[in-house]
Amino acid sequence: MGPSEAAIAPLLDAFEFVENRQLWSYKFRFSLFDINDHDMRLKAQAVQANLSRLN
Secondary structure (H helix, E strand, O other): OOOOOOOOHHHOOOOOOOOOHHHOOHHHHHOOOOOOHHHHHHHHHHOOOOHHHHO
16 A cells, blocks of 8 residues: 555644745745655655655
């Protein structure tokens, strides 16, 4: 079974790329940016993805 959907709001305080909780989606709309390992693992866990593929 593949990854499932996950709400982003509960993760906003944990993501390191979020500098301003109210403007968190700004980066997605107007630029490309790197997502670090910490944030990638948080999202992967939230959608119940196979974490072994991140290594």
